Amino acid sequence: VSLASTAICKLTTSPSLQTNLPIFKLKESCVRRRYSDFEWLKNELERDSKIVVPPLPGKALKRQLPFRGDEGIFEESFIEERRQGLEQFINKIAGHPLAQNERCLHMFLQEETIDRNYVPGKVRQ
Secondary structure (H helix, E strand, O other): OOOOOOEEEEEEOOOOOOOOOOOOOEEOOOOOOOOOHHHHHHHHHHOOOOOOOOOOOOOOOOOHHOOOOOOOHHHHHHHHHHHHHHHHHEEEEEEEEOHHHHHHHHHHOOOOOOOOOOOOOOOOO
16 A cells, blocks of 8 residues: 555554555554553653643444444444544654654554553654
8 A cells, every 4th residue: 555645654454564664664663552552652652741642533432332322442443443443543643843853752653562561752763
C-alpha cells in the first residue's frame, strides 16, 4: 500500500503501519495494537510532552451491551469507523514535530511489544 504525500502513518486491517517520516528508523513495521495501547500512548504524551494531544475516538461502551440488535463492536462499519479515527489520531501525533522525538511514540509505532516500564525521554536521530 503506498502512502499519499500527506499521510504520515497508515493503519491497515492487517497489523502493519507505514510511515514516510525520516525520524523513524523503520519505514514499515508490523505491530498489533489494541485500543488500550492507544490510551497508553495518549496518557504518556499528555504526561511527558508539551503537545496538546488530540482525543481518541469513543470507547464504544454501549456497543458491548448484551441483547443488541446488531453485532456490536464486531460490526464492520464500527470497526472501519474506529480504524479511521485511530489513524487520524496517530497521524496528528506523528505529524507533530515535538511528538516525533518522544520515545513512547517510537516504541508504539515500531516495537512489537510496548514496554510499559520504559524510561520516558527523547529519541536521538
